[in-house]
Amino acid sequence: KRFIIISSVLFCIVFIPISGIVNSPNQDLRYRVRESIAFWGFFAFNGAIYSYIGQLFTCLVRGQGTATILASVFIGINNFFSGLIVRPQQMTGLWQFTYWINPGHFVYEGLCMSVFHNDTRKVIVSEGSDYYIPLGCDVTYANSDCEVEVHTYVDTFFGGLFHRDNIPRDAIILGCILFAVRMSTFLALKYFTYSGK
Numbered sequence: 001k002r003f004i005i006i007s008s009v010l011f012c013i014v015f016i017p018i019s020g021i022v023n024s025p026n027q028d029l030r031y032r033v034r035e036s037i038a039f040w041g042f043f044a045f046n047g048a049i050y051s052y053i054g055q056l057f058t059c060l061v062r063g064q065g066t067a068t069i070l071a072s073v074f075i076g077i078n079n080f081f082s083g084l085i086v087r088p089q090q091m092t093g094l095w096q097f098t099y100w101i102n103p104g105h106f107v108y109e110g111l112c113m114s115v116f117h118n119d120t121r122k123v124i125v126s127e128g129s130d131y132y133i134p135l136g137c138d139v140t141y142a143n144s145d146c147e148v149e150v151h152t153y154v155d156t157f158f159g160g161l162f163h164r165d166n167i168p169r170d171a172i173i174l175g176c177i178l179f180a181v182r183m184s185t186f187l188a189l190k191y192f193t194y195s196g197k
Contacts, residue, residue: 004051008044012036021115038114038167045174046107050075052181059188078104089159103177106170109162112154117164119150131156 016022016039022032053074057067080086081095082104091099099105125131125146132138134156137146154162 004044004047008040008047012040012043016040023121027118035115039111041171042107042110042114042174045110045171045178046104048178049103049107049174049181052178052185056181056185056188059185059192062194078102081105082108083158083162084108087158088161103174106173106177110167110170110174112158113162113164113167116150116154119154121150122147123150123153125153 016036021039022035027035054067054071057070057074058064061067061070077098081091081098081102083099086095088099088105125135125137125148127137127143127145131153132146135146135148135152137148140146
């Protein structure tokens with residue numbers, strides 16, 4: 001537990017000021033601190049999920065090699081279907097299922113919405129970008145670069161499916177996932193033994 005808390009705090013202490021993700025203009029210090037704490041919370045959830053699922057796999061199967069392979073498969077699926085590599089609006093049909101069961105989806109939505117939901121800084125969108133037309137740049141800035149606010153760009157990037165209002169739901173779901181993983185680990189330790197008895 002200490003490792004997860006300390007590593008996530010150290011990461012955020014360095015990353016947040018350097019990246020400038022909470023430096024949106026017209027935001028007071030209290031608001032920036034709340035954004036930073038929310039970002040840290042979801043980052044800590046992510047570290048806990050990876051750590052505890054790795055422990056669960058180690059307890060569920062015989063041999064470290066098999067557990068490592070299972071953890072690698074989980075990490076790959078989690079990253080691929082969390083909403084960054086394949087955006088939520090692109091997952092249709094059966095693939096929607098993978099998006100909704102992935103803990104990474106809830107982590108990623110929480111991370112993005114905690115800091116970008118009200119960001120008024122500008123993003124330059126070039127002609128030819130996948131977002132040029134959906135952002136209305138073809139009408140307003142025909143044949144030239146377009147400037148939009150970060151929160152508008154983020155909303156378009158995720159097809160309007162990521163919302164700040166989902167942050168409490170995301171935290172609750174992640175808490176439930178962690179509880180289920182920890183309980184599964186406890187049960188695996190209690191009922192599975194791979195000694196040569």
